[in-house]
Amino acid sequence: MKTASHRWMQMTLAATGLAIVAVANTGCQITEAGQTLPSGYYIQDDIQYFAPGPEFKLQREAAAMKAYKNDLEAQQAARQVP
Structure with a gap:
């Protein structure tokens, strides 16, 4: 009788530990009071x-184009001045 009780206790402890x-290894994301609490x-x-x-x-590109x-405008103005 003592061995059956001892075996039952070992199985219960093993199942509880498992x-x-x-x-602990399962990631569960829950919502509690409007907060989304993180998963594992x-x-x-x-x-x-x-x-x-x-x-x-495109700030640099716009500055380069300007x-x-x-x-070009300066070159054209220089050509027009006699």
């Missing part, structure tokens, strides 16, 4: 932050 390990994998998630940049993305236009 359940605890399974719950939040450390491995990709960062979804994009640093703010200039509003106009400088080129000014150079």
